[in-house]
Amino acid sequence: MKHLTRPPRNIAALSAGAILCLSLAACGGGGGGSTGGTSGTGPTSTSYSLTVTGLASGQSATLMDGTQPIPITANGPVDLQSVQPTDAVSIAQQPGSQTCELVFGSTASTSTTVAQLESTTGAEVDCSTYPAATPSLPQAGVQTGITTPDVIANPIVTPVFFSNDPTAAQGQESTFLSALVASKLWSTLAQYGVGKATVAAPIVLSTAAGSSFLNSTAQSLLSANAAAWSGGALDTNRFFIFYLPNGTKLADNPTANAYHSVADLGPSATPISYAVVPLPSDYTQQQATEHELMEGSADVGAHGYSTVPDQWGAVYTTGMELADLCQPQTAATVTAMQTTESDLAGYVLQPIWSNAAAASFQNPCVPDATASDNAVFGATPASPVTLSGYIGAVADTFAQGAIINPGASVTIPMRLFATSPNVGMMQLSASMIKGYSNATSPDLSGWTFTFDHSSQGINGDTVNLTVTAPADAGTGVYFAVVTVKNSNGYTYEWPLSLASSTSFN
DSSP states (O other), rough: OOOOOOOOEEEGGSSSGGGGOSIIIIIIISSSSSEEOOOOOSSSSSSEEEEEOOOTTTTEEEEEETTTEEOOOOOEEEEEEEEEETTTTEEOOOOTOOEEEEEETTTTEEEEEEEHHHHHHHHEEEEESSSSOOOOEEEEBOTTTTTTTTOOSSSSEOOOOOOSHHHHHHHHHHHHHHHHHHHHHHEEEEEGGGOEEEEEEEEEOOOOSEEEOOOOHHHHHHHHHHHHHHSSSTTTTTEEEEEOOOTTTETTTTOOOEEEEEETHHHHHOOEEEEEOOOOOOOBBOOOHHHHHHHHOOOGGGOOSOOOOOOHHHOOTOOOOTTTTGGTTSSSSOSSSOOGGGGGGBBOOOOOOOOOHHTTTOOOSSOOGGGGGGGEEEEEEEOEEEEEEETTTTEEEEEEEEEEEEOOOOEEEEEEEEESGGGGGGEEEEEEEEEESSSSSOTTTOOOEEESTTSSEEEEEEEEEEOOOOOOOOEEEEEEEEEEOOOOOOSEEEEEEEEOOOOOO
């Protein structure tokens, strides 16, 4: 796609009553509204004029009035003739053409109706470069000092059942594990050095699980049996999953759904990976098994993939392993997603973080996320300041930031971007979440974040964010999060670093 040279619109420069009235024609200078016939509320056909903006020379798209194609080849007014209020209007993108969307009121979409267009002032066809910006997405990495990530090259997954685990559940779990390790989802781990996995025959214990289960119990069982269960010798490829019957609680962490860990066994402290997973009440709900097995295979003993750069680490408050980064309904990059791949049909799972996708500025939670056409969208400073230096004992580089003195305010132009017009209108909010400061316990209260106008816009817009620091803000770097939500309710969260003094380093 040919890239545009059109600068981003600055919403701050518009009057409050014309936030999306973004061209002369759309603002009453020759277009943007009914141009003949009735008001659009009756059955009589009418004409309607939209304004095309941002179309690059030589680019084109097609506006569909019902099934009637209307070529768009230049900026300016485009007329819909003999339309009814209920008629559908949509943008049909052409191969190699400009990417466009319909913008009306506080809505942006690739399709709507004539009535919805007529109900707003200044409706237009907005054609932009998608995405308008491509800020760096984080890369999952390893702890400082680890040169070779510790992963399981070819996991041998062994389910371990207790005598009071339902017989039907035992068979179902083994069936699911076989499907998982052969799936497209599992192949995501290949980029981290985790290869083909197999599922071994299950171990069925003669003892029952009690009402609560301790991690020390799992360690004791492995200490006594892991070598025999591995065929006579400890095998670091083995990954044991202890399945607990419904009603058994995780005594060490009652709030956890499941966990994975490592038992260092024998005189050589051989690391043996395992997970503890309560059996799901609904067999299709297999996120816990998938989550712990895939994370544990790529992060053995917290020496594998379990970190992201510091300013991103503040965003991922629930964890930084590969499944944590895409965990639904948390502060993960994308919320409320499920895999939709056909080779795991019938199971409700979650995506896994892909460094390869992140490096290509694609949705890093793969495969086949359902959120907004698998799009990436968000907001980032139009002119970011790189904040580098020593913050106490922490040495790091924080990008996407700004410098602000205690008690002062700074306005940061935020550039909105999306990889697909299906994202539509984006709504912004921001909050302070973490601080590296000379103070022992940095005070995160008293910071205020205000966006101009309606805190919203579309790809290519610039929305100003004003940040005010409290007068007693300690010297250091503070981490805020900018949350961007689209019209379908999906969100991305982007870090914003704020240095409270120019002399912090």
